Amino acid sequence: xxxxxxxxxxxxxxxxxxxxxxxxMGLVLIAGFRLATQxxxxxxxxxxxxxxxxxxxxISEQLTALRQRLDTLEYTGHVHGELDSSVRxxxxxxxxxxxxxxxxxAAMHAATALWxxxxxxxxxxxxxHGEPYSDTxxxxxxxxxxxxxxxxxxxxxxxxxxxxxxxxxxxxxxSGSLQARTAAAASRLRWLLSGGVLAVLLLGLAAAYLxxxxxxxxxxxxxxxxxxxxxxxxxxEGFFLLDADYRIGAVWSQALTNMFGRxxxxxxxxxxxLRDKVPPETLNTAMKFIKLLWGERAHENLMKSINxxxxxxxxxxxxxxxxxxxxxxxDFHRVMGPKGVKHVLCAVGDITSSVLLARELHEAQExxxxxxxxxxxxxxxxxxxLGSFLDSASAGLKHIxxxxxxxxxxxxxxxxxxxxxxxxxxxxxxxxAALNLMSIAQRVHHLEDMLAELKARNELTGNDFxxxxxxxxxxxxxxxxxxxxxxKLSSLREQPSAADxxxxxxxxxxxTAGPDELASTLQSLxxxxxxxxxxxxxxxxxxLAQCPPAYLGTLKDCLIQMLRNAAVHxxxxxxxxxxxxxxxxxxxxxxxxxxxxxxxxxxxxxxAGLSPETxxxxxxxxxxxxxxxxxxxxxxxxLALIFKPGFSTRNEISMDAGRGAGMxxxxxxxxxxxxxxxxxxxxxxxxxxxxxxxxxxxxxxx
Amino acid sequence: MLREEELKTxxxxxxxxxxxxxxxxxxxxxxxxxxxxxxxxxYTGMINVSGKREGVVYFTAPRAMLTVLLMKMQESDFSHxxxxxxxxxVANTISGNARRDFGHDFVISVPSVFSGEKPQVxxxxxxxxxxIPIHWRSHxxxxxxxxx
Numbered sequence: 001x002x003x004x005x006x007x008x009x010x011x012x013x014x015x016x017x018x019x020x021x022x023x024x025m026g027l028v029l030i031a032g033f034r035l036a037t038q039x040x041x042x043x044x045x046x047x048x049x050x051x052x053x054x055x056x057x058x059i060s061e062q063l064t065a066l067r068q069r070l071d072t073l074e075y076t077g078h079v080h081g082e083l084d085s086s087v088r089x090x091x092x093x094x095x096x097x098x099x100x101x102x103x104x105x106a107a108m109h110a111a112t113a114l115w116x117x118x119x120x121x122x123x124x125x126x127x128x129h130g131e132p133y134s135d136t137x138x139x140x141x142x143x144x145x146x147x148x149x150x151x152x153x154x155x156x157x158x159x160x161x162x163x164x165x166x167x168x169x170x171x172x173x174x175s176g177s178l179q180a181r182t183a184a185a186a187s188r189l190r191w192l193l194s195g196g197v198l199a200v201l202l203l204g205l206a207a208a209y210l211x212x213x214x215x216x217x218x219x220x221x222x223x224x225x226x227x228x229x230x231x232x233x234x235x236x237e238g239f240f241l242l243d244a245d246y247r248i249g250a251v252w253s254q255a256l257t258n259m260f261g262r263x264x265x266x267x268x269x270x271x272x273x274l275r276d277k278v279p280p281e282t283l284n285t286a287m288k289f290i291k292l293l294w295g296e297r298a299h300e301n302l303m304k305s306i307n308x309x310x311x312x313x314x315x316x317x318x319x320x321x322x323x324x325x326x327x328x329x330x331d332f333h334r335v336m337g338p339k340g341v342k343h344v345l346c347a348v349g350d351i352t353s354s355v356l357l358a359r360e361l362h363e364a365q366e367x368x369x370x371x372x373x374x375x376x377x378x379x380x381x382x383x384x385x386l387g388s389f390l391d392s393a394s395a396g397l398k399h400i401x402x403x404x405x406x407x408x409x410x411x412x413x414x415x416x417x418x419x420x421x422x423x424x425x426x427x428x429x430x431x432x433a434a435l436n437l438m439s440i441a442q443r444v445h446h447l448e449d450m451l452a453e454l455k456a457r458n459e460l461t462g463n464d465f466x467x468x469x470x471x472x473x474x475x476x477x478x479x480x481x482x483x484x485x486x487x488k489l490s491s492l493r494e495q496p497s498a499a500d501x502x503x504x505x506x507x508x509x510x511x512t513a514g515p516d517e518l519a520s521t522l523q524s525l526x527x528x529x530x531x532x533x534x535x536x537x538x539x540x541x542x543x544l545a546q547c548p549p550a551y552l553g554t555l556k557d558c559l560i561q562m563l564r565n566a567a568v569h570x571x572x573x574x575x576x577x578x579x580x581x582x583x584x585x586x587x588x589x590x591x592x593x594x595x596x597x598x599x600x601x602x603x604x605x606x607x608a609g610l611s612p613e614t615x616x617x618x619x620x621x622x623x624x625x626x627x628x629x630x631x632x633x634x635x636x637x638x639l640a641l642i643f644k645p646g647f648s649t650r651n652e653i654s655m656d657a658g659r660g661a662g663m664x665x666x667x668x669x670x671x672x673x674x675x676x677x678x679x680x681x682x683x684x685x686x687x688x689x690x691x692x693x694x695x696x697x698x699x700x701x702x
Numbered sequence: 703m704l705r706e707e708e709l710k711t712x713x714x715x716x717x718x719x720x721x722x723x724x725x726x727x728x729x730x731x732x733x734x735x736x737x738x739x740x741x742x743x744x745y746t747g748m749i750n751v752s753g754k755r756e757g758v759v760y761f762t763a764p765r766a767m768l769t770v771l772l773m774k775m776q777e778s779d780f781s782h783x784x785x786x787x788x789x790x791x792v793a794n795t796i797s798g799n800a801r802r803d804f805g806h807d808f809v810i811s812v813p814s815v816f817s818g819e820k821p822q823v824x825x826x827x828x829x830x831x832x833x834i835p836i837h838w839r840s841h842x843x844x845x846x847x848x849x850x
Contacts, residue, residue: 324803398737401734401735401737404732404733404734404735405732405734405833406732407731407835407842408731408732409729409731409837414732417732461729461730462729462730462731462732462733462834462835463710463713463730465732465733466706466709466710466713466733466834467706469732469733469734469735469832470703470704470705470706470709470832472735473703473704473735473830473832474703476735476830477703477830
């Protein structure tokens with residue numbers, strides 16, 4: 001339940017009023033009890049004082065009666081007894097009165113003094129126990145002791161006549177003061193009771209007011225709760241609070257239910273919320289970030305910038321027994337309390353549609369850029385070279401599809417497919433790069449990445465080829481687009497054109513490139529390679545015109561690969577060349593000539609050359625050879641390693657080298673024409689390849 | 703363009719049928735792009751897809767494979783009708799898998815079955831057809847997915 005500050009104050013006031021009410025009632029009761037006790041004691045004392053007031057006149061009368069009986073010689077015994085009883089009664093009650101507090105002190109003092117003087121006089125009367133009369137035969141008279149007794153009585157009577165009234169008065173004063181005190185106490189009690197009743201009434205009114213106010217506050221709180229509930233049920237974002245144990249609080253927004261496919265969240269930890277929905281490493285990163293949020297010194301804006309959950313890919317049950325991928329955006333805000341971070345408020349948004357839209361937009365932009373790049377590349381390319389490339393790319397893809405179509409059930413059979421696919425793709429990439437068709441080269445490069453990843457697997461199945469075939473389809477579609485654009489460009493240049501270019505129907509053939517176009521392609525490639533790899537070299541081409549058209553395609557593939565190798569591995573960086581006392585720029589020479597047995601191609605660069613030891617180390621590193629096998633290789637066999645599939649001295653892969661498919665492709669192409677290839681080198685000075693091709697119509701054993 | 707997970711859904715639907723019905727999982731060969739006319743075996747179960755994607759998905763198998771499959775399912779009726787029912791069931795399982803994974807994005811037709819006669823494959827224009835060989839025991843069938 002949510003309580004506002006005003007509600008809390010009202011509750012505190014109600015509690016305080018209750019406590020004050022109880023305290024006042026307690027005080028009233030205690031004071032009333034004490035006053036009532038005092039009044040009761042006063043009344044008893046007053047009664048004693050009133051009774052005392054009667055004693056002085058009674059004693060006086062009894063003394064008179066005693067004297068008269070002595071005068072008439074009557075029996076005095078019972079009067080004497082009554083007097084004794086009266087004096088005893090006065091003594092008892094007066095002593096009791098003296099013990100009372102708060103009596104009028106002056107009157108009490110006077111009464112005490114009078115009684116103190118009175119007591120010895122009376123004591124002489126009361127102490128007489130003899131026979132007051134002496135009898136003779138004729139008459140009776142006072143006896144000797146009777147006369148003494150008579151004198152005492154007479155004296156006491158006189159004392160009484162002189163002081164009884166004063167004693168009575170003093171006692172009346174005492175009674176009066178007592179009465180006044182009792183009346184005052186009774187009055188105080190009345191005021192107290194009236195005050196108590198008034199206080200109770202006031203407090204009752206205050207309590208009633210607070211109760212009404214509280215009821216109003218509770219209604220407002222209930223309304224606020226209802227509104228909060230409505231907001232939480234309606235808002236599209238998921239909201240919840242995390243405590244210091246990373247547990248979700250009792251209140252959350254309904255949107256979470258749809259986002260996470262569960263109905264309860266209270267007490268769930270953040271880790272439990274995301275487990276099974278994101279990969280373990282993502283979960284681990286997310287938890288580390290959440291922990292950071294609780295740090296006192298963590299800066300919220302800075303934390304926001306490193307939030308790893310800004311766009312989280314989660315796999316959710318789709319409610320039909322399957323899974324679907326959704327994208328959630330987590331935003332965190334720290335709720336501060338007096339002792340630091342109290343909670344972390346998490347706001348979760350489902351951004352799936354915007355992510356997919358952004359992705360589509362990005363792809364569309366990429367496509368547009370790629371089309372533009374392609375257009376620019378094509379405008380700078382010779383249409384004949386372009387046509388030649390598209391024809392060979394189509395043929396390459398047909399071959400790739402044929403490789404895929406071959407039946408395969410075992411790892412070895414699938415693995416063999418990969419080797420064939422690598423060769424085809426590498427050739428295609430080289431040609432595309434040579435024509436500066438980078439969008440094609442990059443697509444092929446991506447396919448090569450996929451192949452490399454598959455090659456590293458210990459077990460291959462047909463499932464592993466599913467993404468590959470889809471990417472090939474993409475490449476095919478892209479090539480189709482390029483072909484269509486090429487045809488449009490051709491038509492603009494008033495050349496015959498045709499539409500379509502799918503795998504199913506034969507592509508319209510564009511004019512095939514000749515030696516001049518090949519030379520231009522190679523120069524263009526050399527220029528790009530020099531720029532991309534920061535090398536300075538010149539390419540000299542001789543005799544390409546002598547190449548028969550039947551060999552031109554293979555010659556192109558081989559020269560492209562060798563030129564890339566020379567640029568990446570052969571020609572050194574400027575500073576290395578200067579340190580090695582070489583002339584400024586590097587030189588790459590290509591010589592094609594007719595020889596007696598057919599044709600000979602020499603490809604030479606004045607770069608770093610090949611080091612047999614480096615080649616052997618690379619072969620061991622690539623696990624193509626064991627260390628023992630490598631140690632047994634002579635220099636010639638070590639140089640032959642460069643023609644092995646998968647061999648490369650580079651650890652990193654780039655667009656132009658590192659896959660180990662270059663010289664393998666060259667060798668395979670040469671062998672397919674019945675030719676031979678050889679390599680010679682002088683480390684630090686040069687690398688020279690010689691390719692011998694048979695005269696047309698002949699074949700040679702490789 | 704067809705996405706990998708979509709293709710996987712159709713493949714899983716097919717291999718799952720063998721795993722559940724015959725307690726022997728099927729494996730797939732390397733997929734490739736169809737060139738020319740679609741290659742059909744003796745019996746074909748086909749579903750038409752519309753909505754987010756348009757096209758056809760069909761499973762086509764030789765009689766020998768279906769016979770062994772029926773035997774593994776403890777069936778004794780190897781008639782023409784049983785074979786038709788069987789490819790229909792496989793197509794139905796593929797359809798169920800697609801409904802589970804794609805929901806309302808895909809509108810999938812009731813499977814139609816062909817045997818002997820040439821099926822009417824209404825392959826949408828511009829859609830590539832992918833052939834996925836389905837290997838089960840010593841037999842092979844094909845799953846063909848052609849969607850825009």
